[in-house]
Amino acid sequence: MRRxxxxxxxxxxxxxxxLWILLASVAWAAGYTALALTYGSRAGGLTPPxxxxxxxxxxxxxxxxxAGPLAAVxxxxxxxxxxxxxxxxxxxLVTPRRGQVMGAQLITYLxxxxxxxxxxxxxxxxxxxxxxxxxxVAISLTGHGNLAVLGGIIVSAAVxxxxxxxxxxxxxxxLTAVASLLIYLYVAEPVVSHITALNAWTPYLPGVAADxxxxxAQAGVRLLAPWLGGVVLAAWAAALAAAGxxxxxxxxxx
Amino acid sequence: MAGPAGWIVADELVKSFGxxxxxxxxxxxxxxxxxxxxxxxxxxxxxxxxxxxxxxVAPDRGSATIAGQRYTELSDPGRVVGAVLDTGGFHxxxxxxxxxxxxxxxGGYPPGRADEVLExxxxxxxxxxxxxxxxxxxxxxxxxxxxxxGDPPVLVLDEPANGLDPQGIAWLRGLLRQYASDGRTxxxxxxxxxxxxxxxxxxxxxxxxxLAGQGTVAELAAGADSPARLEEVFLRLTAGAGDGSAAxxxxxxxx
Numbered sequence: 272m273r274r275x276x277x278x279x280x281x282x283x284x285x286x287x288x289x290l291w292i293l294l295a296s297v298a299w300a301a302g303y304t305a306l307a308l309t310y311g312s313r314a315g316g317l318t319p320p321x322x323x324x325x326x327x328x329x330x331x332x333x334x335x336x337x338a339g340p341l342a343a344v345x346x347x348x349x350x351x352x353x354x355x356x357x358x359x360x361x362x363x364l365v366t367p368r369r370g371q372v373m374g375a376q377l378i379t380y381l382x383x384x385x386x387x388x389x390x391x392x393x394x395x396x397x398x399x400x401x402x403x404x405x406x407x408v409a410i411s412l413t414g415h416g417n418l419a420v421l422g423g424i425i426v427s428a429a430v431x432x433x434x435x436x437x438x439x440x441x442x443x444x445x446l447t448a449v450a451s452l453l454i455y456l457y458v459a460e461p462v463v464s465h466i467t468a469l470n471a472w473t474p475y476l477p478g479v480a481a482d483x484x485x486x487x488a489q490a491g492v493r494l495l496a497p498w499l500g501g502v503v504l505a506a507w508a509a510a511l512a513a514a515g516x517x518x519x520x521x522x523x524x525x
Numbered sequence: 526m527a528g529p530a531g532w533i534v535a536d537e538l539v540k541s542f543g544x545x546x547x548x549x550x551x552x553x554x555x556x557x558x559x560x561x562x563x564x565x566x567x568x569x570x571x572x573x574x575x576x577x578x579x580x581x582v583a584p585d586r587g588s589a590t591i592a593g594q595r596y597t598e599l600s601d602p603g604r605v606v607g608a609v610l611d612t613g614g615f616h617x618x619x620x621x622x623x624x625x626x627x628x629x630x631x632g633g634y635p636p637g638r639a640d641e642v643l644e645x646x647x648x649x650x651x652x653x654x655x656x657x658x659x660x661x662x663x664x665x666x667x668x669x670x671x672x673x674x675g676d677p678p679v680l681v682l683d684e685p686a687n688g689l690d691p692q693g694i695a696w697l698r699g700l701l702r703q704y705a706s707d708g709r710t711x712x713x714x715x716x717x718x719x720x721x722x723x724x725x726x727x728x729x730x731x732x733x734x735x736l737a738g739q740g741t742v743a744e745l746a747a748g749a750d751s752p753a754r755l756e757e758v759f760l761r762l763t764a765g766a767g768d769g770s771a772a773x774x775x776x777x778x779x780x
Binding site for chain 1: 542572573576579580581582583596597599602603606608610612613614615616617618619620623624626627628630631632633671
């Protein structure tokens with residue numbers, strides 16, 4: 272298992288995909304943090320006042336909010352790409368125990384999610400702290416429960432990375448995997464989660480559960496408590512990982 | 526009878542994809558110390574059979590074993606079997622050396638082994654270039670290099686000469702002969718019958734998913750009017766299989 276995980280990490284660092292995703296998520300973090308600071312600090316802005324706990328939580332959640340979805344895209348594109356480029360067959364020749372290969376991939380993209388979240392958080396903080404300091408807004412990482420939010424961002428990106436890997440194994444192709452993921456996270460779920468009549472169950476959708484974990488509040492969207500959001504998100508990831516593993520085990524590589 | 530060491534044994538293999546019967550009850554053996562050619566028309570079931578031997582495709586019935594075990598049961602398959610598949614298996618954006626180092630990590634071989642097989646396969650000069658820029662022949666050499674990583678006693682190669690230039694073919698011929706004379710097992714598929722005639726000790730001919738003949742070229746030609754060339758033997762044994770598709774041949778479906 273250690274060998275396989277080492278091989279999966281080596282796969283990840285020897286192609287450009289991971290680097291592009293890292294750059295995209297860092298650019299996202301820088302851009303959204305700057306936007307949230309600019310507009311959030313005005314009266315009637317997008318986020319609550321930055322002196323409040325809710326305002327600071329929203330700032331961090333928005334700033335590092337690209338890490339989770341992009342970790343999922345990375346996992347999905349990389350694992351589905353194994354079948355597209357037929358490197359999966361080469362891997363299964365070295366290790367015919369496909370369940371172990373899948374396990375190594377889940378670990379790899381979980382760790383990749385953590386790396387993306389840490390990079391985004393670092394960028395977000397590097398912009399936020401001097402900016403607020405210059406404007407005389409007191410902000411403390413340990414105050415207002417901010418550490419819990421930052422922790423939630425890291426956990427959610429890790430779980431989403433593994434969920435993406437599961438989806439990549441489950442989907443028919445690389446394009447299908449990535450396109451369905453993006454359409455779901457950025458079109459279907461935002462629409463559905465704003466329907467008030469459905470808000471008894473929309474908090475349990477994977478992306479909304481992830482927002483529950485980080486408390487990335489959006490107006491009109493009901494969120495779960497962080498711990499419950501984490502549990503629900505982990506359950507979705509486990510379901511995708513299990514379904515992807517079953518598909519991989521049964522698949523004929525022709 | 527053959528002991529398990531080094532033997533490749535296919536026993537009544539059957540595989541269908543939907544309505545298409547790719548392999549319809551195929552049995553054959555390939556043993557150590559010999560180069561065995563695996564011949565058949567396009568669609569005769571060669572690739573599906575080799576993939577069943579390698580655990581990539583699950584047979585509907587029958588069994589495929591190497592050294593007495595199914596591929597998926599081998600504890601360290603990379604050190605037992607080296608395989609070349611007919612379809613790439615490289616990420617275009619990864620260099621040849623990085624490709625090999627990925628599988629060194631997966632198989633637990635020292636990283637320096639990647640450079641050894643690059644040298645052996647004549648790719649050392651292109652090691653750090655991305656596979657995207659490789660010619661078909663270079664990709665084939667990289668596939669062979671990957672197969673050799675674990676220094677395996679058994680080689681299973683699907684059209685390994687495909688795309689190789691004359692120097693490459695001569696190199697491959699020397700390599701496979703050397704492997705066989707070391708007492709290793711070599712099974713390879715090919716359409717180049719003149720090449721096979723020079724190289725192979727044993728020939729397995731498959732037609733419409735079934736065994737059409739196995740033996741040396743001389744054995745297969747026995748009974749012919751003249752010392753038959755392999756091409757004549759092949760065409761005679763596979764006659765009637767139409768375009769080679771088992772599915773289109775009445776009665777060839779697995780029952």
